[in-house]
Amino acid sequence: MASHTINLGILAHVDAGKTSLTERLLHTAGVIDRIGRVDHGDTQTDSLALERRRGITIKSAVVSFALGATTVNLIDTPGHPDFIAEVERVLSVLDGAVLVVSAVEGVQAQTRVLLRALRRLGIPALIFVNKTDRRGADPARVLGEITERLTPAVVDMAARPADRWVDVLSRQDDALLADYLADERSVTWPRLRAALTAQTRQALVHPVYAGSAMTGAGVDALIEGIREFLPADTGDPAAPVSGTVFKVDRGPAGEKLAYLRLFAGTVRTRDRLDFGRGRQGKVTGVSVFADGTASPADSVAAGRIGLLRGLDEIRIGDPVGQPHPRSSLSRQFAPPTLETVVLPRNPADRGALHLALSQLAEADPLINLRRDETRQEIAVSLYGEVQKEVIEATLAEEHGIAVEFRETTTICLERPVGTGIAVEVMTKDKEVNPFLATIGLRLAATPPGSGVRFGYEIELGSLPPAFLKAIEETVHETLRQGLHGWPVTDCAVTLVRSGYAPRQSHAHATFDKSMSSTAGDFRLLTPLVLMTALRQAGTTVHEPLHRFELDIPADTLAAVRAALAPLGAVPRETTAHGPAYRLTGDIPAAAVHSLQRQLPGLTRGEGVLECVFAGHRPVRGPVPERPRTDHNPLNRKEYLLCVLRRV
Known part of the structure; x- marks a missing residue:
């Protein structure tokens, strides 16, 4: 049995060739006899029929092979941004990664997003410039793009001059630089190699290889780099699980x-x-x-x-x-910013559709199902239109359910602007409070990015744990829909008062829930108290924002700027790059598709647009409302009619 294991991720922008590289690595290791091709639909890791038909990776896949005494668990991940959630989940289990960049297309939007995530998490990564055999390939240009647009902390493994290596490695090693300046001969190749190994394993620097997954050029060197520079797992099999x-x-x-x-x-x-x-x-x-x-x-x-x-x-x-x-690990990538309602073409399939979507959500929790009992509809969260097409095909092929979608809308969020406090006291008057529970909640705004925090100021032990758990879970569930129907975030909710009726039994020892508090009392009362506090605090609706980078011919600058303004885009910087301009700025996520559609006509087909999620900003203009799918605790009478009827 192999003595060491590396859990290795293969990551890339779509079509850079990462699945082809996976095939080449498996063939070189002797796992497969013939190299499959993505366009032929016969690769080892694209096992779904839909993946083979579309020629893209949709789900992460694991394959294993041996490199001498090292076992490599290789995880092939999707490259299309619509399936970034699959990549995020894989990052938490990696010992190292190979980031694939096309020698033709160069550094692309997803390439930048991925390397930033790897560096944030401290995951060692090698870079492989693929497709050097293709027409239009320019490895030297792409190496320059990597240095300029990804990170300068890269070492070209094809370059041998020691001064180039020293220039990069000495940024993290003062002793190396001092010795090199004192006597170049003292900095030997073994020392440089050892420094490169140490810094790569700390994710401070990234060796760069070039070659072709299709022909095998450069792959042997990459394999040697995986063995030499990426750390093997050191877990203890005898330790607690x-x-x-x-x-x-x-x-x-x-x-x-x-x-x-x-x-x-x-x-x-x-x-x-x-x-x-x-x-x-x-x-x-x-x-x-x-x-x-x-x-x-x-x-x-x-x-x-x-x-x-x-x-x-x-x-x-x-x-x-x-x-x-x-x-x-905290979330590394943007949450889904789109939502659509899924409808069965045959109304008799409503129940089957919910079950099928629930199973899809098991595999991808960010689908985030929202079921509207009143309208008998289900909404799903999305990253893009390709993901919607995949959901449609999966439902048809694996579950036999034909569906259609409503128009895709943008998911906003609500942030509280102040503080609100609300209390409901247990009383004998059921008209005042029909639940056997006392709840007091304080809701306060917290800094952007802090999420939702729940705490309590009541005396420890004054409320049974089951009731406390019911309140906390219901707080998080209720805040999925704020004053305008959007998810509420960046707030602290504190339980400041509580009370309950102790368990009561009749003489023959049967439990009487009409005289005793249950977890259900706290679950049903919490939304009323919480939304009263939220109404006092007030909220602002924020829309998702993307940071854009736009390369265009110089003579189209005025036309492009004129088109950006009606879309709500805010240019930040304009720089000249030879006969072209590069514009950077912010644009509402809802307007990105429109810009992509207009760009070819504005730039004679020469414009190149990259967008990455950059957070949220307050909505400008009319505040968008999202229909509620709960029993509307903002309307006390309506809410009580609904929940008491159900009870």
Whole structure:
């Protein structure tokens, strides 16, 4: 058995050739006899029929192979920005990565987003400039783009002059620079190589290789770089279990499959595992990845990726066993900014559609289903139109449900602007408060990016844990729809008062819930109290904003500027690049598609637009409203009629 394991991610902008590189690595390692092609639909990792037909990666896939004494678990990730959530989940389990850049198209929007995320997380990464065999390839130009637009901390592995290496490596190593200035001969190639290894493993510098996944040129050097520069996992198989679930899928019989990266310990068949929030499950089957496939095994040990069966309640992102720092990584990429309503073409399929979408949301929680019971509709969150097409095809091919979509809309959010306090006191007068619960909540605005925090100022132990949990969970659920129907964020909600009726029983020991508080009382009262406090605090609606970079011919500058203004775009900087201009600025996410549509006509087809999520800004003009899907706790009479009728 191999003594070391590297969990390696292959990342790229769409069409840079990362799946082709995966095929080449598998062939070189002897896992496959023939290299598949994306355009032929016969690659090893694009296993979905939809992936093979469209020629893009939609879901991350794991394959394994040996490089000498090292086992590589290679994870091929989607390159299309509509499936960035798949990439985000993979980042938390990587020991290292290869970022693929096309020698023809060069650095693209997604390339920049990915390397920024890798550097933020401290994940060591090599860069492979692919497609050097293609017409229009210019590796030297692309290396310049990498240095200018990604990071200057790169070492060209094809360049041998020591001064070029020293120039990059000495930025993080003062002793190296001092020795080189004192006596160039003292800085030997072994010393430079050792410095490059150390800095690469700290994600301070990135070796750059060039070649072709299709012909195999440069791939042997890249493999040597993976072995030399990327760190192997050092987890202890004898330690307590600690891992994270980064992917959930369904097997042929509909059983749930959990992809687990194990940082420490060993998981065996029949083990009972804790995976957060008081949930447990018994492992009924284990598979590990070897020689390109997942094979049944008795156990999976630290450093490896295991496929677990039997954990029906487990979800993506769940920590398994003891929490690991990598299990709680904050979100690295933008949340979905689009939403659409999914409707079955046959009304009789409504129930089946909800079940099918729920299973899709298991594999991709950011789909974020919103069910409107009143209108009998389901809305899903999206990154883009391609993702919508994939959902439509998946529902048709895997579930036999034909659907249509309403017009895609932009998802805004609400931020509180002040502080509000509201209290509902338990009383015998059911007209005043029909619930056996007392709740007082304070809601206060917090800095942008802080999310929603829940805390309490009541005396510890004064409220049963089940009731406290009911309040906290309902707070988060209720804040999915604010005063204008949008999700509320960046606030602190504090429980400042509570009360309940202790358990009462009749003489024959039967529980009387008409005299005793239940968790349901707190779940039903919390929305009324919280939304009263939110109304006092007030909110502003913010729309998603993208940072754009636009390269255009110089003579089209005036026309492009004129088109940007009606879209709500705000140019920040204009710089000359030879016979062209580069404009940077901000544009509402809702206007990006319109700009993309206009750009070819404005620039004779020569304009190049890159956009990345840059946060939110207050909506300018009329405040957009989103229809509510709950029982509307902003209207007390309507809310009580609905929930009391249900009770």
